[in-house]
Amino acid sequence: xxxxxxxxxxxxxxxxxxxxxxxxxxxxxxxxxxxxxEVINTIFRGAHSIKGGSGTFGFNEVADFTHIMExxxxxxxxxxxxxxxxxxxxxxxxxxxxxxxxxAIQSDDKVxxxxxxxxxTALEIELNGSAKQSxxxxxxxxxxxxxxxxxxxxxxxxxxxxxxxxYLDLLKTGNDPVRLFRELADLGEYTxxxxxxxxxxFDDLDPEECNLSWTLTVLGESTLxxxxxxxSWVEGDCELDIQALIKKEAKATPSVKKDKPxxxxxxxxxxxESLPASLDVVQRPSNTIPSSNTDVAGEVLVExxxxxxxSIRVDTAKIDALINIVGEVVITQSMLGLVGxxxxxxxxAQLKRGLAQLERHTRDMQQSVMNIRMLPINFVFSRFPRLxxxxxxxxxxxxxxxxxxxxxxxxxxxxxxxxxxLVHLIRNSLDHGIEMPADRIAAGKPEVGTxxxxxxxxGGHIVIEIIDDGRGLDKNKLIxxxxxKGLINENSILNDKQAFELIFMPxxxxxxxxxxxxxxxxxxxxxxxxxxxxxxxxxxxSELGKGTIISIHLPLTLAIIDGQSxxxxxxxxxxxxxxxxxxxxxxEDIINKVxxxxxxxxxxxxxxxxxxMHEIFNVQPKDKLRTNEGVIxxxxxxxxxxxxxxxxxxxxxxxxxxxxxxxxxRIEGVSGATILGDGxxxxxxDVPGLVRLSSNRLSSTNPSL
Amino acid sequence: xxxxxxVDDSASMRxxxxxxxxxxxxxxxxxxxxxxxFMKAQLRTFDCIVTDVNMPNKDGITLIRELRALPDYKYIxxxxxxxxxxxxxxQEGKAAGxxxxxxxxFDPDQLLKTLKxxxx
Numbered sequence: 001x002x003x004x005x006x007x008x009x010x011x012x013x014x015x016x017x018x019x020x021x022x023x024x025x026x027x028x029x030x031x032x033x034x035x036x037x038e039v040i041n042t043i044f045r046g047a048h049s050i051k052g053g054s055g056t057f058g059f060n061e062v063a064d065f066t067h068i069m070e071x072x073x074x075x076x077x078x079x080x081x082x083x084x085x086x087x088x089x090x091x092x093x094x095x096x097x098x099x100x101x102x103x104a105i106q107s108d109d110k111v112x113x114x115x116x117x118x119x120x121t122a123l124e125i126e127l128n129g130s131a132k133q134s135x136x137x138x139x140x141x142x143x144x145x146x147x148x149x150x151x152x153x154x155x156x157x158x159x160x161x162x163x164x165x166x167y168l169d170l171l172k173t174g175n176d177p178v179r180l181f182r183e184l185a186d187l188g189e190y191t192x193x194x195x196x197x198x199x200x201x202f203d204d205l206d207p208e209e210c211n212l213s214w215t216l217t218v219l220g221e222s223t224l225x226x227x228x229x230x231x232s233w234v235e236g237d238c239e240l241d242i243q244a245l246i247k248k249e250a251k252a253t254p255s256v257k258k259d260k261p262x263x264x265x266x267x268x269x270x271x272x273e274s275l276p277a278s279l280d281v282v283q284r285p286s287n288t289i290p291s292s293n294t295d296v297a298g299e300v301l302v303e304x305x306x307x308x309x310x311s312i313r314v315d316t317a318k319i320d321a322l323i324n325i326v327g328e329v330v331i332t333q334s335m336l337g338l339v340g341x342x343x344x345x346x347x348x349a350q351l352k353r354g355l356a357q358l359e360r361h362t363r364d365m366q367q368s369v370m371n372i373r374m375l376p377i378n379f380v381f382s383r384f385p386r387l388x389x390x391x392x393x394x395x396x397x398x399x400x401x402x403x404x405x406x407x408x409x410x411x412x413x414x415x416x417x418x419x420x421x422l423v424h425l426i427r428n429s430l431d432h433g434i435e436m437p438a439d440r441i442a443a444g445k446p447e448v449g450t451x452x453x454x455x456x457x458x459g460g461h462i463v464i465e466i467i468d469d470g471r472g473l474d475k476n477k478l479i480x481x482x483x484x485k486g487l488i489n490e491n492s493i494l495n496d497k498q499a500f501e502l503i504f505m506p507x508x509x510x511x512x513x514x515x516x517x518x519x520x521x522x523x524x525x526x527x528x529x530x531x532x533x534x535x536x537x538x539x540x541x542s543e544l545g546k547g548t549i550i551s552i553h554l555p556l557t558l559a560i561i562d563g564q565s566x567x568x569x570x571x572x573x574x575x576x577x578x579x580x581x582x583x584x585x586x587x588e589d590i591i592n593k594v595x596x597x598x599x600x601x602x603x604x605x606x607x608x609x610x611x612x613m614h615e616i617f618n619v620q621p622k623d624k625l626r627t628n629e630g631v632i633x634x635x636x637x638x639x640x641x642x643x644x645x646x647x648x649x650x651x652x653x654x655x656x657x658x659x660x661x662x663x664x665x666r667i668e669g670v671s672g673a674t675i676l677g678d679g680x681x682x683x684x685x686d687v688p689g690l691v692r693l694s695s696n697r698l699s700s701t702n703p704s705l
Numbered sequence: 706x707x708x709x710x711x712v713d714d715s716a717s718m719r720x721x722x723x724x725x726x727x728x729x730x731x732x733x734x735x736x737x738x739x740x741x742x743f744m745k746a747q748l749r750t751f752d753c754i755v756t757d758v759n760m761p762n763k764d765g766i767t768l769i770r771e772l773r774a775l776p777d778y779k780y781i782x783x784x785x786x787x788x789x790x791x792x793x794x795x796q797e798g799k800a801a802g803x804x805x806x807x808x809x810x811f812d813p814d815q816l817l818k819t820l821k822x823x824x825x
Contacts, residue, residue: 003724003725003728003813005721005812005813007724008717008720008721008724009717011716011717011720012717015715015716015717044759045714045759045761048759048788049714049715049718049759051788051809052715052718052757052786052788052809052810053715053717053718054810055788055809055810056718056721056809056810056811056812057717057721057810058810063810171780172773172779172780172802173799173802173803173804174780174781174782174783174802174803174804174823175782175804175805175823176780176823179822179823179825183822208779232805233799233804233805233806233822236796236799237799
């Protein structure tokens, strides 16, 4: 029987990654001083499950590797080995290595054997005090079950004689001699003789006890190991004496234990009447046991070449809620169908009610489906304890990380994209924010610094805050640095907020020295760009000497956005609401033409470039005579303002984003499309792309500049 | 066909065991740990229990010990799925009333073969 094991792989990998995370957080919780047995047990169980699963599914290198970790953890669990920081560190890096191995296997890549060997050696050194050959995983047949005596007899012997006298309690372990005999019968020609002399008088007979003993012979080429394996489960529950039978003399010399006189052995045929009914079946059962022990997992590994499917685990309650709503929709639909069949005007109220219901259900359904994509932010947060642990050790700082609101839910896409910016910000807080322990004490703060990572919902947004009690941002230092780098004018007067904004300018870093953790001044601008690409924004609040709060606002989902629809000629476009600052009605006279650089208009002492949407998208204006009358939508792109010239504003909408790439192809300046209430398609503007597009057009139409 | 209760906290192992046994025609029910298994085992009497050893809430050995004490499970074969190598765990299991064990890693054929040992 061959079973396709690859069908279990996806679950296996998910489980492994969960296990690794549990191990990691367990290891981080492990204070080397006092040992919490439950924590070690959790870590151990993680390693144990991965080892068991990977062996079963044929990922032997993973199984080998985990085996060493497991042994180490097992000794710690039993208190045979102290929990030391080096050991914990080795285990932590092994978790990383294991994760890399599993990721490689999952995506059918080659495992980086060299790296694996390095970590494996590190583990072995930790385990044995010295490196040695990797410990082979115990095989399916375990060595310690096999008596190694009499091994020289194996091949040459023709058969075996077995004296089997179970203790009274044998049946109480669920073992049944009949089954053992059935297996023996599979090995070759076989005879059995029962000994009934120990059966007590009927009055004393306890039917739950086993009062019989047997002498069995098996002829053929079976080995001692085969026999031992059959009896391995009853070892300790019986007296067992196995003797090799020599050729020819096989039947003549059945050797049995001394305490059983030969006279007591009667051939099975004679004693059938005295046997309990259940023991009647001493004949050879048909050989139905599958013999093919092919390496199923090995084959599967080759077969599995398909890409990694991205799956999502969903709480069944969410699915139940969705199914419930679908049920409601079906009911409403059939009700509307009934109304429609013989419609007359007096049913109008009923029709309207039905439509209202349908609308409500549609909204609920939308909500529920969105909910399915929602994941707790913990998917991102859970990595940070490790990060903080590693980096603070590297920096010799003492830092306590607090996670708040880990169960706050956010769209899967947001979860995936927010990780990198957060890592960057946390690193910054660790490196620049929190001071060295000595400095903290000198400043009258607790020695251990605190970083709080907090998530909560506000409106249609999720807010993530990174709060540290470190040294805070030095406004003056920021300003002088910015002036030094020529980023701002020497005479600029900035308020706190504007000064802190400087940190997002490319090329600015206030760290005195560049470390490998942060300080190269490329980063914060990228962080802001990434967050804005997600439709969010980032703000900094800081007080010198007290600490810093960085807060990130992100939309809960990327699938629906708040947009402002605008008319350009006969077309409708959607401008994402987050990027709109304000809209201004304009007339010819406030537009300034700058030779070769397009047009600008003046808004409160600031000149703002104008992008004419008609030109970008090649749309005829509605009224060709008055091309300079319309609305300018002022949008912000990374702190720079820009005016989109459109014919008129239509109104705010919540729009469902449909991918253009998936349905057509990528278009510069457009991030997606949506379908309006009247069935027509409106393009959603990509503001940064639009600005890029417009400046390209300008430079290409004016090659001389 | 014989009914089997498969107990394992690892979903992939549980699925694999269940799928294998179901493909061979057995009537299989799953339990996620010892507590779950003990409850399910009392709702109906299975012909065989196959349980992992190392599980949260209630481990396999405790499960076997508790089941063995129930009149319905006095003679029911109970197998441990174990990666624990040494004799210690096995002895502990046997003392608790386990019929036998299957050592991980195993493939579906080995599992079926072992089960044939205890099911008629």
